[in-house]
Amino acid sequence: HLAVPLTVALATLLATGTGAPVHRQGNRHKLLLVSFDGFRWNYDQDVDTPHLDAMARDGVKARYMTPAFVTMTSPCHFTLVTGKYIENHGVVHNMFYNTTTKVKLPYHATLGIERWWDNGSVPIWVTAQRQGLKTGSFFYPGGNVTYQGVALTLSRKEGILHNYKNETEWRANIDTVMLWFTEEDLDLVTLYFGEPDSTGHKYGPETQERKEMVQQVDRTVGYLRDSIERNHLSSVLNLIIASDHGMTTVYRNASDLVEFHKFPNFTFRDIEFELLDYGPNGMLLPKAGMLDKVYDALKDAHPKLHVYKKESFPASFHYANNPRITPLLMYSDPGYVINGRINVQFNKGEHGFDNRDMNMKTIFRAMGPSFKSGLEVEPFESVHVYELMCHLLGIKPEPNDGHLSTLLPMLHSEPNPLPSGASTHLPSGA
Ligand SMILES: *[C@@H]1O[C@H](CO)[C@@H](O)[C@H](O)[C@H]1NC(C)=O
Ligand SMILES: *[C@@H]1O[C@H](CO)[C@@H](O)[C@H](O)[C@H]1NC(C)=O
Numbered sequence: 244h245l246a247v248p249l250t251v252a253l254a255t256l257l258a259t260g261t262g263a264p265v266h267r268q269g270n271r272h273k274l275l276l277v278s279f280d281g282f283r284w285n286y287d288q289d290v291d292t293p294h295l296d297a298m299a300r301d302g303v304k305a306r307y308m309t310p311a312f313v314t315m316t317s318p319c320h321f322t323l324v325t326g327k328y329i330e331n332h333g334v335v336h337n338m339f340y341n342t343t344t345k346v347k348l349p350y351h352a353t354l355g356i357e358r359w360w361d362n363g364s365v366p367i368w369v370t371a372q373r374q375g376l377k378t379g380s381f382f383y384p385g386g387n388v389t390y391q392g393v394a395l396t397l398s399r400k401e402g403i404l405h406n407y408k409n410e411t412e413w414r415a416n417i418d419t420v421m422l423w424f425t426e427e428d429l430d431l432v433t434l435y436f437g438e439p440d441s442t443g444h445k446y447g448p449e450t451q452e453r454k455e456m457v458q459q460v461d462r463t464v465g466y467l468r469d470s471i472e473r474n475h476l477s478s479v480l481n482l483i484i485a486s487d488h489g490m491t492t493v494y495r496n497a498s499d500l501v502e503f504h505k506f507p508n509f510t511f512r513d514i515e516f517e518l519l520d521y522g523p524n525g526m527l528l529p530k531a532g533m534l535d536k537v538y539d540a541l542k543d544a545h546p547k548l549h550v551y552k553k554e555s556f557p558a559s560f561h562y563a564n565n566p567r568i569t570p571l572l573m574y575s576d577p578g579y580v581i582n583g584r585i586n587v588q589f590n591k592g593e594h595g596f597d598n599r600d601m602n603m604k605t606i607f608r609a610m611g612p613s614f615k616s617g618l619e620v621e622p623f624e625s626v627h628v629y630e631l632m633c634h635l636l637g638i639k640p641e642p643n644d645g646h647l648s649t650l651l652p653m654l655h656s657e658p659n660p661l662p663s664g665a666s667t668h669l670p671s672g673a
């Protein structure tokens with residue numbers, strides 16, 4: 244067993260019972276979690292990335308990180324901030340849907356649907372605030388709604404027509420986040436960038452366009468590190484750079500596309516609700532009494548398509564055991580997307596696939612006062628990042644699927660070292 248750092252013990256003590264905000268300690272380390280969407284684990288291996296390389300020398304780099312399944316943006320981002328597998332946090336898709344009303348909302352609209360996100364799991368922002376800290380989210384999925392009535396101290400939501408690749412705006416956003424730390428005294432900020440995901444989808448991961456976007460990400464990492472230095476945050480701010488999933492090339496011209504409209508014994512007349520045409524992931528609610536018929540028609544319909552009844556979905560994915568998952572669900576093999584009534588998917592790169600596929604693996608990098616330098620660690624699952632972040636902030640975590648012991652070797656062995664002069668004291672009556 245690990246010694247419990249003083250700050251954690253203190254937070255534990257103060258957080259029990261009422262859940263009322265506790266007295267804040269001075270000088271605790273701040274934390275910035277940055278996500279570059281769709282940054283595959285090896286995107287730095289065929290492009291010059293001097294700033295990411297320097298960060299690895301000065302901090303910790305994982306060989307790769309295994310995202311949760313499904314390898315989709317909102318579900319995987321929510322795993323990072325809750326430490327839970329997707330079936331345990333309930334944000335099971337990028338799209339809000341209701342199988343009764345048949346309402347389906349796209350990714351951007353879903354970002355604002357509180358009841359989609361606030362489904363029983365309290366993310367780290369809210370946990371931190373309940374323990375007396377201040378937090379912010381800049382475009383991070385799930386950071387712009389309230390949880391059990393609690394909003395983040397500061398939050399920004401991207402506009403619907405947001406241009407994801409504007410480097411000038413990226414720098415302005417970093418400047419804003421620096422002000423959030425220095426002037427608003429936030430303790431935790433999550434900052435999201437929609438690249439290199441968008442470029443990976445549009446052009447494919449093995450293209451010059453993707454490589455150039457990775458260089459833009461790398462310049463941004465350089466700008467971020469300079470900004471931390473310039474704002475005198477180097478000794479107080481821990482920085483984690485991570486992502487949600489990787490990217491793989493879509494076989495758009497394959498002769499064996501997965502197309503529901505070509506399956507012989509299947510008809511949409513048997514289906515009450517469908518969620519298809521979203522990369523390699525699909526869900527179906529058959530009409531009453533039709534489950535077995537539909538399942539029989541689909542189970543061997545295509546060699547690249549894996550269709551399951553909900554209760555038989557492989558438990559190792561930690562995905563299907565949630566009330567939001569329909570009675571039938573499916574995924575397809577790397578490179579193949581699932582087409583429904585007509586083919587409407589034209590991306591050249593895609594994700595959502597089996598998280599054991601190497602092209603779905605993603606990055607984890609970290610540096611700052613608490614992290615060792617020049618350390619490369621073996622791969623781990625993204626559910627563990629949450630416990631590490633709670634430890635770095637000195638807050639008591641919510642129940643979750645991760646283990647602090649997995650990532651603790653990244654840190655200096657001193658229990659959560661505070662800058663000299665920091666003191667902790669119990670408010671009277673505690
Ligand atoms: C779907 O919408 C209906 C009608 O508004 C509502 O009664 C039901 O609770 C919703 N179902 C879920 C699972 O949210
Ligand atoms: C989670 O959402 C489902 C509908 O999607 C709803 O039936 C359930 O009550 C929600 N659970 C919590 C704890 O909010």
Ligand SMILES: *[C@@H]1O[C@H](CO)[C@@H](O)[C@H](O)[C@H]1NC(C)=O
Pocket residue numbers: 386387388389394395397398399400401
């Ligand atoms: C969402 O973000 C906007 C700014 O983009 C902000 O005004 C609003 O308060 C945020 N809402 C929540 C619930 O965080």
Ligand SMILES: *[C@@H]1O[C@H](CO)[C@@H](O)[C@H](O)[C@H]1NC(C)=O
Pocket residue numbers: 406409410411412415
């Ligand atoms: C990029 O962002 C900057 C700063 O927000 C803005 O002034 C500029 O118009 C944007 N350029 C494009 C091409 O969107």
Ligand SMILES: *[C@@H]1O[C@H](CO)[C@@H](O)[C@H](O)[C@H]1NC(C)=O
Pocket residue numbers: 495496591
């Ligand atoms: C698919 O085939 C079309 C023409 O048949 C070609 O223009 C296109 O480049 C091919 N796409 C891929 C991804 O190979």
Ligand SMILES: *[C@@H]1O[C@H](CO)[C@@H](O)[C@H](O)[C@H]1NC(C)=O
Pocket residue numbers: 507508539540543544
């Ligand atoms: C379709 O159903 C027929 C009759 O039940 C059966 O003979 C045939 O093998 C089925 N085809 C497929 C592809 O499942």
Ligand SMILES: [Zn+2]
Pocket residue numbers: 281316440441444594
């Ligand atoms: Zn994507």
